[in-house]
Amino acid sequence: MLVASPPKLLVLGFALIILVGAELLTLPIASAAGHSTRWIDALFTATSATCVTGLVVVDTGTYYSTFGQLVILSLIQIGGLGFMTMATLFAVFLKRRISLKERLVLQEALNQSSIEGIVRLVRKVLFYTLCIEAAGAVSFTLRFMFDMSPGRALYYGIFHAVSFFNNAGFDIMGHFRSFTMYVGDPVMNLTAALLIFLGGIGFVVLADLVEYRTKRKLSLHSKVALSMSGLLIAAGAVIIFIFEYTNSLTMGPLSFGEKVLAAFFQSVSPRTAGVNTVDLASLRQATQFILIVLMFIGASPGSTGGGIKTTTFAALIGAVNTMIRGKEDVVMFNYRLAKERVYKALTVTLFALALVMVATMVLSTTEDHQFLMILFEVTSAFGTVGLTMGLTPELTLVGKIIIILMMFIGRLGPLTLSYAIAPKPGRVLYRNAEGKIIIG
Template identity: 65%
Template sequence: MKFKFTAALWSPPRVLAIGFALIILLGASLLSLPSVSADGQPMRFIDALFTATSAVCVTGLVVADTGTFFNAGGQLIILALIQVGGLGFMTMATLFALVFKRRITLRERLILQEAMNQTSMEGIVRLIRRVIIYSLSIEAAGTAVLTARFAAEMPLGRAAFMGLFHAVSLFNSAGFDLFGNYRSYTPYVSDPVVNITAILLVALGGLGFIVISDLLEFRKRRRLSLHSKVVLATSGALFGIGAVVIFIFEFTNALAPLGWDGKIWASLFQSAAPRSIGVNTLDIGSLRQATQFFLILLMFIGAAPGSTGGGIKVTTFTTLVGAVIAMMRGKDEVVLFRYRLARERIFKALTITMISLAVVVAVTMVLCTTEDRAFLRILFETVSAFGTCGLSTGITPQLTDFGKLLLSLTMFAGRIGPLTFAYALRPKDEKELFRYPEGRIIIG
């Protein structure tokens, strides 16, 4: 009886939720120390908790300007929280276990399977090794390029730190920056080096490690998995459609002062930004409401499973679209790239979407009551928090303490995933010993 209680209490979803919560509390405690602020004044704990949650959940929403409020020590703490949050604390724990040659237990493999959103434990440790190698290699390459670019404007030491911070932040879809005064990447709206590097880092982080592994082994295997095909096709389509929509909607508005090269780069960058990146080269608050609402839709969809991004995930979105098309065509099965999807996959996609919608609607309604802000701006911040995106219309620093706490919980739920969050809260499973008779209701 005691073993059953312990096994239920420390189920993989609960371990993930508790682990992330403990890291957030540790980060909040460190960020509230006076020694990490630029002026020596300690940050209020509620603000430190919000910042730590945003970093660990790789979101990017901030209540204090990272580049001016924190000194180098505080910025290093945020960088460490981003790295742990992006890769996942179990991945980091596995890294230390591999370094010290400690055996990975069965329970740890189960937790890793849950953390990486895998259907099987087979090859999970090998996958973790690849995740670590890919991540560090991509971050190192991004750091080198950004350091070389920033070295033209500042001393080499500062350029190296800026390059490292922003490469890690971009790849992990964190959205933090050190440019100061909440400017994000607006000074580089027409800079091809910064734009290309940022978009590539975001794309690689948002595709997921399974897709990256598939692409690297393509020359040997000569085929891609169905998962990789769906992620690449959907991500490419959303990126292209997003850039065109933003270019059209903002051509005479936010893009008007820019030249043709700036218009194109800004449209591409803002199309990549809702994939959970959280940085921008255009002032989000100045965009048309139609553009802001379109960005909300992209943020809600998010990135790919097993990636550093959030949202309901592109595979969930594609599965639902496939189900709608199949129903309209009178088909009984959802087929993608000549593969039939199991019904449990469709039910899971529907469950994730409905839970996500419920969270977004509930949080938005509460914030509309407690915060004196326009509805669309509140909805934008809510979806940005839940999708761990970090794009903001600028109202986050002015939220009440209750609003900050609620958005912190929203970021937390979005990071560990709505389904995992629900599993972590539910009671122990009990096997049903009977089935109810089938009934019929009228739909539509």
Template identity: 65%
Template sequence: MKTIARKVELTPPQILVIGFAVMILIGSMLLSLPAASASGVPMRFLDALFTATSAACVTGLVVVDTGTYFTLFGQMVIMLLIQVGGLGFMTMATLFAFALKKRISLKEKLILQEALNQNSLEGIVRLIRKVMIYSLTIEFTAAVIFAVRWSVDLGPGKAAYYGIFHAVSFFNNAGFDIFGPVTGKFSSLTAYAADPVINAVSMGLIILGGIGFVVLSDLMDYRRNQKLTLHTKVVLSATGFLIGIGALIIFIFEFTNSRTLGPLDWSGKILASLFQSVTPRTAGANTLDIAGLRQATQFFIIILMFIGASPGSTGGGIKTTTFTTLVGAMIAMVRGKEDIVLFRHRLGKERILKAVTITMVALALVVTITMILSTTEDHAFLMILFEVTSAFGTVGLSMGLTPDLSDLGKILIAFTMFTGRLGPLTLAYALGPKAEKELYRYPEGKITIG
């Protein structure tokens, strides 16, 4: 890859796009083999491509039930795609380089910087080491807890495999599950809506995977440094606020809904509300029937999915820091202030412009794909908007539309997942012309706003 990159002078965003595309193509070919299908009949390549894209982009939208359709081989391919897609193929390549004691070049550091959405190269290799250690430790711990809990229902061997698969899936915010043979097709974790162990561990995995590796590293170093960076403070505050307000609104809206919270006791209602508030962080697992939620709740979840996780994480969306910047800009404008101040730090104008750009590009993508699918798919508008937003946020929640998508619909949703995982700006930089330095600036003009 280094030789090719040097010959054609690929930029870091272009290498990321090509790398993910190649990984998805390989996964598609493996999933379309007869050995991957439980029936022995090869999966349609388009369906295999959709599934591989969903796994590599850690989304979780599926056209077939993962647990019943795929063999152990097929499920292992999906789990590998989730792990590599969640941590990033360059992160995995760096791990092999460490193992072979190879030196990380400047070009590779630049690609890692782009992949992890970092502002500088300082400490990037050290961060990669921490990413691998934290990820494997968290996944292993959760897998053991899952295995112990599920051994009661599934037996030791099956429980161990289920524990590993779901620990990898949930930490990487993928949302894939293999409970089809146990609790029914496309059931996710609905059978465990009131189970405190499964809820607590799953939510812990989703949150840890969604806050970003930089934040994890900062938290681990807190005992030594006794301070947190501005980025970490913003991410933790925004994540806590969104989870808290989300759980409260879902609890209120669904309290009497007989298809969701209605039949549960108070502890079950609280757990289910919390889980449904956490999972739009781009996780995709659910303990309530998403199609059974009231329309107000479904629309609110669309907003949460659009915001998504945090930068440098396994999740998608416009990110919590972008959302916080926009809210900060609104508050500053209403109060007549010139600067956006967060935790006694002023944000630079380039950060604000980037936040606005990301949001507008993301909104344009979601609106455009939704409009096209509203023409090609014979389903309710809210269901289509939910599906598209879920794909962009790499969430994986669905109101049941995915298996019924037309071929064009699958292609468009797959493209949306791909764009959501890489980030709309990364894709734009990869496909757009190389930026040139401006030699002059136009005089400032004024227009009336509002």
């Protein structure tokens, strides 16, 4: 009973937070104009904030009052931190069904091994989060002070540092512009990219990195997460750079250095921050498709980001590579992955793909927009990314409901599923005889 409850608690807890948030956002004082917001829009915003997605039906910067923005910021912090903590806890302590050996590996990585360690772990997550967010806020504030009053710069600095570290994708720059005005600004780009990266790499890796100075050794998980993240950012940046080099609507007018910066930033953002510095609707189709793929892959496990996760993707590549070369084992950094783990990666991906496809198909009938735009929106919602080609504010009522569901499922589904994935012991009363079918 107690063993089964954590995922249920997580789902119910998130639902409760979202509903409270939605109620607060419907209050007249939450909007800049002082009128009460439609419930479906408030629900959309609250879901988007709590699930750290960043898709918005109204512009956060101009539509909401400071009170409304603070409600959103609170939802982001609770949602992001809560999820990261729960995901880490699940992986380390609560997932009793995984093998002892497996837990030991994780516990070793985190240097925690007992129930009282939960408190220590949560404290550690909180401490890391606050340190990184504070550093980000200082950097942002100093840069914002060139453009606005110190008080406002501080508010903007804190808001965006929290939003970016939690990979929430919310901004208060106004008029759905995201960070497009800072496309060539190194301070903004690097601060934002670092916040996104640290928020999306996962707490297990963060802890591993901090302890690297004393241990001089990274866990296999950290190696895979770090190298796959690096690979995705580099490959994405190169492709975006090439595809958009001559696109006069996006990167064409920029200087060479700005182009590099813009390509790099647009490649970091799908992991799964949802901030953009160029207009996504003006990108070439091929670039938009690349972004969809990057958003689907997303961030690393136990982080504030979403998607199927970098480690899952690494396992997929390993599986295909192993198959093509006619080998038996998926090998990474001289370790072999257990078949069940690769199998899990494949089924998780397939489940995610099916979900995205069904939602895209339904939206294709309810929304009068191009297929790619709809696929982009659905993947963004599922991966809790928050990038959009402009569909969000134009969504129909049914469209809004489906995107709300996708954000919620995209955030909580994989974790709850991952918790429930191991077969319940003691329930297998008999096994069927093995049958054969021809595959492929």
